Amino acid sequence: MKKFQIAKLLIALLILGITLVGCSNDGANNEANSEGDVEWPHNTTTLILPFDAGGSLDSMMRVIAQQLEEELDTKIQIDNRPGAATQVGTTVFQNGKDDGSVIFGGTQLYLSASILLQDADYDIDDFSMVNIEQFDPITITVHKNSPFETFEELIEYAEENPGELSYSTVSGGPLHLTGVLLEEELGIEFKPVFYDGGGEMRNALLGEHVDFMIGNALGDSAIEDNIKVLSVASEEKMDLWPDAEPINDVLANYDVEVPLVGSVRFLATHDSFKENNPELFELLTEAYQNVFESEEYQDYIKDNNAEEVSEFRGPEESDELNHSLHDLLDEYKDKLKEE
Incomplete structure (x- = not known):
């Protein structure tokens, strides 16, 4: 099985020679004006994103950044640093200045996967969440030409044909975790095909290179005309996919259930920034x-x-x-390491 081993030498080479982000704050604003009101002290603020441009997190953060510029009177530079299942960009952020001039847009459970599965040089407590905005539930999704009309049909086929059905996913995160848990709880075998991000994963499904995809409810909407969402990891049906059955409602027929997870998109700072600059953290x-x-x-x-x-x-x-998501992945990390 594929091992989750990320070479730290590769990470070091990828970030070697990078000028420390957030240093270009010449002429920074004073933290307080003459009336004592707190002001954002950086003329330029760098927002590190550990994915390529164009994905779900990138699109959301660009809209937020545009309006944050007006709120904080700062120029926000988006710095996309993909690689090593988010570890490259996250490492760049952690090595950046912790004065608020460098902030981070990330996704769980990929953050925890880099720590628990890839031995990253940072810890979950090094991050302070400003806000977790999106909790985008995972989906079981097929191409519109797929013979499967329900999740139960897909499960039945997998039971009769172990290891034949392939699905596209991203290593180590909520999508992959759900695939592993489905195999274990149902006693079936899938064939995961790993991609670096959601765009590549969806393109594989669109090209019918895989039999299904473990995707996300919101992310899947970008290709809604070409897919069928069979199930969604939510407690109730979603207006976004009204025909998709909640995953544990289907799994109840097999006397099993899986944790309801998804892509969790957030904005964060260094924990030390929050601790040392509580007024600026509150302002942000x-x-x-x-x-x-x-x-x-x-x-x-x-x-x-x-x-x-x-x-x-x-x-x-x-x-x-x-932290609850981190604890969840910690519970199942050994199963993911077997892949």
């Missing part, structure tokens, strides 16, 4: 909340059919959710 949080609640951003959410997966949770609730 308030600015994010203003963006989220603005009419312009709510229109963006509606236009992208993201109402069911979007929420302003705030730092405390977001940190709790982040």
